[in-house]
Amino acid sequence: MTPGARVAAAIAVLDAIIAGAPAERALTNWARGARYAGSGDRAAVRDHVFDALRRLRSCAALGGGEDGRAVMLGSLRSQGIDPEGIFTGAGHAPAPLSEAERRAGRLPTEAEARDLPDWIWPYFEAALGEAAPAAAEALRQRAPVTLRVNVRRITCARAQAELAGEGIATQPVSDINNALQVTNNERKISRSRLYAAGLVELQDASSQAAMEAIDLPAGARVLDFCAGGGGKVLALAARHDGTWFAHDADPHRMADLPARARRAGVAVRLCTMEELAARGPFDAILCDVPCSGSGTWRRAPQARWTLVPERLHDLARLQGEILARAAALLAPEGVLIYTTCSVFVQENEDVIGHFLRENAAFGVSRMRRWPISATGDGFFLAQLRRATWKDGQP
Numbered sequence: 001m002t003p004g005a006r007v008a009a010a011i012a013v014l015d016a017i018i019a020g021a022p023a024e025r026a027l028t029n030w031a032r033g034a035r036y037a038g039s040g041d042r043a044a045v046r047d048h049v050f051d052a053l054r055r056l057r058s059c060a061a062l063g064g065g066e067d068g069r070a071v072m073l074g075s076l077r078s079q080g081i082d083p084e085g086i087f088t089g090a091g092h093a094p095a096p097l098s099e100a101e102r103r104a105g106r107l108p109t110e111a112e113a114r115d116l117p118d119w120i121w122p123y124f125e126a127a128l129g130e131a132a133p134a135a136a137e138a139l140r141q142r143a144p145v146t147l148r149v150n151v152r153r154i155t156c157a158r159a160q161a162e163l164a165g166e167g168i169a170t171q172p173v174s175d176i177n178n179a180l181q182v183t184n185n186e187r188k189i190s191r192s193r194l195y196a197a198g199l200v201e202l203q204d205a206s207s208q209a210a211m212e213a214i215d216l217p218a219g220a221r222v223l224d225f226c227a228g229g230g231g232k233v234l235a236l237a238a239r240h241d242g243t244w245f246a247h248d249a250d251p252h253r254m255a256d257l258p259a260r261a262r263r264a265g266v267a268v269r270l271c272t273m274e275e276l277a278a279r280g281p282f283d284a285i286l287c288d289v290p291c292s293g294s295g296t297w298r299r300a301p302q303a304r305w306t307l308v309p310e311r312l313h314d315l316a317r318l319q320g321e322i323l324a325r326a327a328a329l330l331a332p333e334g335v336l337i338y339t340t341c342s343v344f345v346q347e348n349e350d351v352i353g354h355f356l357r358e359n360a361a362f363g364v365s366r367m368r369r370w371p372i373s374a375t376g377d378g379f380f381l382a383q384l385r386r387a388t389w390k391d392g393q394p
């Protein structure tokens with residue numbers, strides 16, 4: 001496909017998304033009807049679409065409209081690319097610009113340049129204070145691609161060398177053991193030998209740092225209560241000896257977990273809620289709860305435009321319920337761990353505060369947040385345990 005044809009495809013996909021389609025489905029639908037598109041074309045169209053979604057408001061201002069064509073026009077302008085060379089009408093390129101389109105477009109206002117809905121900005125400011133503008137700017141950029149090296153099976157240096165042999169360049173992430181940031185050929189990772197053999201996993205640097213910060217009793221029976229694909233439980237199992245259990249309210253979300261665990265050389269037992277009651281209590285329970293994902297919005301850029309206040313409120317209620325349900329499965333001296341990839345106080349400190357008010361026996365032994373940065377996503381961790389007489393508290 002020519003550069004113009006790729007932009008035309010991105011315009012069609014953006015129109016479908018703006019009309020309400022989920023981004024992934026819109027891309028898949030386009031790819032199904034575009035058998036002529038090779039993997040490079042599909043990747044380029046995806047990049048155009050995701051770049052534009054990360055900057056939807058500012059691109060709409062620069063392009064002078066809110067449909068796919070105007071947004072792509074604004075996106076090209078924001079990258080300093082002359083749209084006249086793309087909007088040529090030749091072959092499958094978009095039709096040439098009209099005089100009105102040439103005149104349309106203006107610099108974004110301060111609010112538009114943040115590329116967030118207005119209602120959500122106060123939540124960023126409340127959570128991050130002076131760091132909020134830098135977080136918003138980071139969410140306008142592409143996300144870093146980071147690997148977790150399974151050091152039970154390979155050293156970081158060897159993993160780096162083998163990946164380099166496959167043309168994939170990486171560099172260590174400072175302060176996070178076993179994390180490698182991919183600096184070129186990111187798309188080759190899923191086809192690399194190391195990935196197929198479970199020697200490296202894709203995992204954001206902040207998630208890795210949070211899993212590294214968790215203290216677990218030696219040989220603990222650990223339950224990942226919201227396991228999904230199992231990224232967190234596998235990261236914990238790579239560092240600790242224990243017995244591993246996984247649960248998810250939607251068992252389909254765990255479909256890949258057995259194969260991933262096998263590749264990583266870890267035994268993880270998948271459990272229904274009924275089985276958990278029989279197998280509990282657990283020494284440690286991780287609740288990696290569903291959340292707005294506000295710390296990861298550069299990876300899923302549509303989410304910032306579709307979140308509504310009611311959903312945020314519902315999420316906070318669900319997060320509290322999950323924590324309470326998990327606490328009931330915990331051994332008396334057990335560790336309860338709560339994580340989100342959101343930066344909002346309402347999904348983090350407020351949920352923990354509410355839980356502590358309802359469960360006076362618990363105290364916080366660790367609470368930490370990771371900012372949205374060039375190396376990692378926004379992430380929150382709270383580690384709780386029952387306060388005992390031993391701690392000098394009633």
Ligand SMILES: C[S@@+](CC[C@H](N)C(=O)[O-])C[C@H]1O[C@@H](n2cnc3c(N)ncnc32)[C@H](O)[C@@H]1O
Pocket residue numbers: 225226227228229230231232233247248249250253288289290291322
């Ligand atoms: C943030 S995702 C977990 C990601 C996963 N831990 C990982 O590292 O790949 C949250 C998960 O919680 C699950 N979930 C939602 N409601 C739940 C509930 N009431 N109890 C347990 N899991 C729930 C969702 O199906 C989803 O898979």
